[in-house]
Amino acid sequence: MSEQSTPRNTEAAAPVHDVAVLGGGSFGTAMAKVLGENGHRVHFWMRGKAQAEEIRSTRINSRYMPGIELTGDIQPTTDLADAVSKAEIVFVAIPSKAFRAVIRENSDKFRDEQIVISLTKGIEEHGFKLMSEILQEEIPRCRTGVLSGPNLAGEIVNRDLTATVIAAKDPDVRRSVQDLLGCEYFRVYANVDVYGVELAGALKNIYAIVAGLASALEMGENAKAMLITRGLAEMSRFAVSLGANPMTFMGLAGVGDLIVTCTSSKSRNFRVGYAVGQGQKLDDAVAELGQVAEGIYTLKLVKQKAEAIGIYMPLVRGLYEILYDNASIKAVINSLMMSVQNSDVEFILPRTISQ
Ligand SMILES: NC(=O)C1=CN([C@@H]2O[C@H](COP(=O)(O)OP(=O)(O)OC[C@H]3O[C@@H](n4cnc5c(N)ncnc54)[C@H](O)[C@@H]3O)[C@@H](O)[C@H]2O)C=CC1
């Protein structure tokens, strides 16, 4: 049977699997919902007892997904060891700041060869580690992968059509995740460039903040296209210098995720940028959001790293100056517009190094 005609998750074909989702925020909830609707038994771990109790009794996570009913066999729990021990595959949706601590504290709960997939789009502060690297360091006995793509949680829970990417070296890991998550509204494409897929997911958050800022300033549609495209050039330049495959940036985890987060006010990173563009202080914008906007941390780390390894990232530098050095937005824009006019696609025509 050809790939196109293979039925997915038909009632007769789909076996029930035990899976764990770690993290009771927006994205953990969205992925738990997809897995539950696909007929799997979901051990849904979160820190808060009250939150777990609420989901158990009402089937709703009111703080992160108000009004969305979690149907299927989703079992909220605060017992991480129990959730992981029962699961064939574990999905981790813990913000990057807490990711290592949660995995390290519980590293002995994971089994040899167990599949563990990061859903987190961020970078660890010390050592510039991505989440898959943290998994490899903390639980090297496990088989790991990364899921990333244009995946706004608020749309997935409404069953809006969505596609994502599973990146893993091991083909069994890729296939298992495709089988578990794929359904009539959620498609899972595969990639082997784990580093590129993961780095793309973290980097695009920076440009979503830039796009939010531009939107608040009503810069226009041409400016929006310029920012997204130059953001893509900048993030792929950086990622390729660290070993990512440039072609990954043409896929869903690259340009796909960049488009959705740079054009949608459903993106938390976009919303932070928009608020700052309207004159709000960064701290106030983040506090008002009440959810994680990974880009504000990623920005600092990427700026430092880019300077350390000599990668030209004018949008990163400009946004950093606005958010952290109180630079005037107008002055930053002017300096970006008046910098040396350079190559469009530097994989075709190398940039002239004169800025
Ligand atoms: N929401 C979205 O649309 C998407 C989010 N992601 C990524 O998923 C990751 C998680 O984000 P969201 O769920 O959206 O964030 P969120 O802000 O909605 O929720 C964060 C969750 O993490 C929990 N948490 C924080 N520190 C913890 C700790 N020490 N131990 C246990 N739990 C802890 C919080 O209690 C909360 O349940 C982020 O890296 C984000 O970039 C990826 C794709 C889409």
Ligand SMILES: O=C(CO)COP(=O)(O)O
């Ligand atoms: O990663 C996301 C969509 O793919 C979600 O973006 P935000 O974290 O900005 O909401």
